[in-house]
Amino acid sequence: MNLPAEAQTALETFNQSLGWEQRARLLMQWGERLPALSDEEKTEEHRVHGCESQVWLLGDISNGHWQFRAASDARLIRGLVALLLARVNGLSAEDLQQVDLPDWFSQLGLSRQLSPSRSNGLNAVLQRMRQLACGNA
Template sequence: MSLPATAQEVLDAFAQCPGWEQRARLLMQWGERLAPLSDAERSEANRVHGCESQVWLVGEQRDDLWHFRASSDARLLRGLLAVLLVRVEGLHGSELAALDLGDWFTQLGLQRQLSPSRSNGLNAVLQRMRAIAVD
């Protein structure tokens, strides 16, 4: 499965970072790129449960491909969401179902910095994406 162009851009950018501090800074910058969600989209129905922080996720299918937007009240998590969103952008439901989240964050050099709770939260986001894609 080839990477979407923006996902490859993220991968290349993170590969240039020699250490965690630079990756964390880059993560924050990517988080600032997230399109804001409206107050209506930040509803309980769109909230992802299983995250310690508040996370909202909305998805829509266009031409059989999935497009998601997300937001969080936590800065670092917004960055993690941003790099997750670029990885899943424009996937078919079957590709979304097959995505290995741990592998993606390992490729970015972020896996070791993900606490178990943060890792569980990101998995909850991916599970919610898969659920949206099935409905």
């Protein structure tokens, strides 16, 4: 499966930065790049359940390709979610089913950032994306 351009950029960027501190800083920067959601969008209906932090997710489809927007109240989670969005935005519903979350974060060198609760939370976000994409929102 081809990686979306933004995912390719993420891989190149994270694989250049060697130290953990640089990666952590990059992670925060990716989180800062997420477009803000309005208060009207941060509703219970859009909240992802299964995350310790608050995460809201919205998705739209255009020409068979999904574009997701998300926000979180936690900086680190915002960065991880931003990297997940880089990986999935522009995919079809079919491709979305194939995304391997642990593999993606291990390619980025961020596996050790994924505590079990963070990993569960990101899996919940990915599952929610898949539900939206399959029309089972």
